[in-house]
Amino acid sequence: MNKPLLAALSSLAIAGVGAAPAVAAPQAKAAAAVTVNFAGTVSLSNCSGSVIRFPNSADTDPALVLTNGHCLETGFPAPGQVITGQSSSRSFGLLNASGSRVGTLRANQVVYSTMTDTDVTIYRTTTTYAAIRSTYGISPLTVQDTHPTAGTAIKVVSGYWKRTYSCNIDGFVYRLKEGDWTWKDSVRYTSACNTIGGTSGSPVIDTNTGKVVAVNNTGNEDGQRCTENNPCEVDASGNVTVRQGINYAEETYLIPACFTTGNRLDLSAAGCVLPKP
Structure with missing residues (x-):
């Protein structure tokens, strides 16, 4: 995990994270990216x-x-x-x-x-x-209520460190296993998002929409296999891949369906598939 800060500092102490349009037609412009900052x-x-x-x-x-x-x-x-x-x-x-x-x-x-x-x-x-x-x-x-897309430009915005990390969604992981925990359909960043301890919980923001698409949570620090702070990727066939130095987040698009009027949690709501007690 991109550990809570105290745990991160403790670990450091021990170890020493198509075709062109016709000329007459105006060329379509790509949507301008929104400004992503620390507000909120x-x-x-x-x-x-x-x-x-x-x-x-x-x-x-x-x-x-x-x-x-x-x-x-x-x-x-x-x-x-x-x-x-x-x-x-x-x-x-x-x-x-x-x-x-x-x-x-x-x-x-x-x-x-x-x-x-x-x-x-x-x-x-x-x-x-x-x-x-x-x-x-x-x-x-605002939390986006649709699945994020591979290749999307994102920023991980850490309120603890007052620091942002810019990269892209590299892809999605069928199962991400770390110690005793397993997460489904996790977001894998490209290498530029080299998040550290204290960035845990940072919103992952789509720079085109300004919406939250995931929450930053972990990265493989030492190249170990499936241990704490060294998550591994497991595909649908059970094959394991270790990517040292690569970081991950958990998607948030499933959350809105579990909240009703007044921001009340309703785990029995139609479309809510979050784990239940």
């Missing part, structure tokens, strides 16, 4: 995250924060474990476009957390999107 990202005590909304969220809904399952303050969820409705008072440093901390948000609940099939934690905060915009002039990031 957050810093956690040991990880990164972002304030998110879904396509059908309302401004008056309680704001949600997305990070990794392995960033949960009570420890890594066990394989097969799904946590819902757990009380939390965790705080998040809210960043503006330039990466300056402009305020503090606070959670009152872990809405959903798991490291099974995916690696996500979603917190409910004590405030609304409208209140955040009114107070800080910052809007949430």
Whole structure:
């Protein structure tokens, strides 16, 4: 995993992460990329995250924060474990476009957390999107509800480090195995996204749409096979591939279908396929 920061520092201490159009026709222009910055990202005590909304969220809904399952303050969820409705008072440093901390948000609940099939934690905060915009002039990031596409230009935006990583989606991994955990249909980055400890939970943003398509979570640090901090790729036939120095994220397009009016979690909703308790 792109470990929570304290774990990352501990490891460092031990080791010493077609055809042209006719002339008369105007040539179509590619869609301009949006500006991706730190606005709406957050810093956690040991990880990164972002304030998110879904396509059908309302401004008056309680704001949600997305990070990794392995960033949960009570420890890594066990394989097969799904946590819902757990009380939390965790705080998040809210960043503006330039990466300056402009305020503090606070959670009152872990809405959903798991490291099974995916690696996500979603917190409910004590405030609304409208209140955040009114107070800080910052809007949430929207989670895309369709599968991302290979080749897409992306940015991984770390609120903890106030640093961005630019690369492309290299492809998708049938199963990504790390220690006792297995994740499905993970995003593999091209090598330019050399994320490090503390970037866990960073939103992965499509630079053409500005939407969140995944959440950054891990990378193979030492070339080991399927161990913690050294995930391996497993294809549908069971063949294992190790890519030292390559980093990964977990898709988020499945999440919106599991939230209904008022940003309420409903794991029984039609189309919701997230793991259930």
